[in-house]
Amino acid sequence: MGDVLSNLALGFGVVFNFVQWAPPFLGGMSIPIPVNILLCLIGALVGTLVGVLPGIGTIATVAMLLPITFGLPPVGALIMLAGIYYGAQYGGSTTSILVNIPGEAGSVVTALDGFQMAKQGRAGPALAIAAIGSFFAGCVATVLIALLGAPLTKIALAFGPAEYFSLMVLGLIFAVVLAKGSVLKAIAMIVLGLLLSMVGSDIETGASRMAFNIPELADGLGFATVAMGLFGFAEIIRNLDTGGESDRQLVQQKVTGLMPTKDDLKAAAPAVGRGTVLGSILGILPGGGAVIASFAAYTLEKKVSRTPQRFGRGAIEGVAAPESANNAAAQTSFIPLLTLGIPPNAVMALMVGAMTIHGIVPGPQVMQKQPELVWGMIASMWVGNLMLLVINLPLVGIWVRLLRVPYRLMFPSIVVFCSIGIYSVNNAPVDVILAGVFGLVGYWLIKHDFEPAPLLLGMVLGPLMEENLRRALLISRGDWSVFLTRPLSAVLLAIAAFLLVLAVLPTLRAKRDEVFVESEN
Amino acid sequence: MSNAPGHAPVKSIMPKWVRAPQDFIGGLALVALALFALWASSDLQGMRGFSFGAGTAPRMFAFLLLGLGLAVMVVGVxxxxxxxxxxxxxxxxxxxxxxxxxxxxxxxxxxxxxxxxSFMIAAMGTPETKWKETVIVAVCLTAFCALLFPYALGLPLQMVPKFMIR
Incomplete structure (x- = not known):
């Protein structure tokens, strides 16, 4: 317990770190500036700003805003990215409540009741309860991360290459099982990601692999490049198909009366609690993260409610539960990333990409060697949640105005902004072209109902998997049975196999689809 | 996301036995990609004793993708x-x-x-574009980027054409 407290204290120390700023025009006077808090604030603000734009999901937002953190020191960059992530999530909820076009999959369910509430003139309470629920869930999840962080890291340090490989297999299978759509196609996307990650030079021999003598490919496909193409550009092209304007039904009346009534709070409180618990658990599992959590929380609320017929007609529990679950899961999904170094979903994969660019290899070693980085980030999560509560509610008016920006003006701006962002990473025009190519690939994938998120996950895990596979086989002198004879590895693989069988069994598949079905009607 | 088969009566160039063209073509493309990757990694060294060569993992993943692509095609049929x-x-x-x-x-x-x-070219992507407002927004965005990237973010980007610098 003392450990947890001292760790958290270290984290908050990093976040509340003041830097003395002495501009020449003040004549020698210096002002203390809380740099990291400011970065967190700016991150949450721009994250919301972009996340609020209809049709731009959390992954796209984080991918687009990655380059703006590259110039910062590592701790500041990660704190800002965390802020961007929460901002984007909250922006997505705002959009789904006010426009009924969820910016991201996680807030699809929020739109069901949130938009109905908005239509009844109760957009204010809906937005407020989303923010309050998120904040509560964020607080709980932060404590949970602090509690689980250290022990999990100890377990992770005992892992050998064989265990790591099996753990990654399990993580990828989880990602497939908890995702929406065809299991087979999701696995195909993961393998495609793994294959793409092989481009570049081989870690051991340095041989150039599938790079076709293109110097820019010698170091492999840039992670930010692929993410921006698959999520940024592809989304833009896809949105152009549907004509942008036609199906936007923005709530026209002014958002007044932010505060929920006593009855609202009374109805929402238990939903927030249940959503938080469910979200925290699902977030830790690799693969699931925010999306499944919000769907599951909504389904649960509907099941336990005494008046399930109110759902879909503006029930406040239908906003409170998925929003809390969503945020709790978003936060606890940092646990596998920080302790095991394995990203459980696409957003976390982007975080790994950002860390690698700053020269940090995520995993148990980071927790020990750079504790101020990890704990600073954990503390910044709580601060980030507070920021959301403080900045988002008063700024609702601005977000509403942003929602009125027509798509025809928005999309060229995003194209240009992304292009500059990608170019600025390496000052390489080839990267921009590659992102464009991946934009078209992403468009094609959407047209054929392939999910791009597992691809990204595969791409990040590819080099790690290969390295651990190689090492495990080298240690066992080429004996493949090592994965089954080492007990921990065998257990992990068994769970993976079990999950995969479950996922393809027809009855369970129907159950799984049922959870997602809410969004269809 | 409608799963109704033959939702729009599109003239299909697919033969009749392909019951889900979306999956069939998707799988076909994955197979093609896997074959391409196998060809592209064919010059790399394979297993040396029990240690991996540079080409082992890429070929492994390519074969996996080949199998999965074929499976998706089978589902499409x-x-x-x-x-x-x-x-x-x-x-x-x-x-x-x-x-x-x-x-x-x-x-x-x-x-x-x-x-x-680039803004103006991208704006041509939709028939809804109105040119006057597009030009105004393009100017504003350009000014914003010209301030944001080099000054606020400290990324050294060249602002004006090369011939003007000399």
């Missing part, structure tokens, strides 16, 4: 599924053109010109 949805040419064409233009012009022409011109 054995079960009913949606047609390939219609492609639009205008959005993809102009967005790609804007990206390509940006990539080729940023070095010689600098940020200000390139950002503005």
């Amino acid at each position: 054995t079960s009913d599924g949606p047609h390939v949805s219609t492609y639009h040419w205008r959005g993809p064409l102009f967005v790609s053109a804007a990206i390509l233009f940006f990539a080729f012009m940023i070095r010689p022409m600098g940020l200000i010109f390139t950002a503005f011109a």
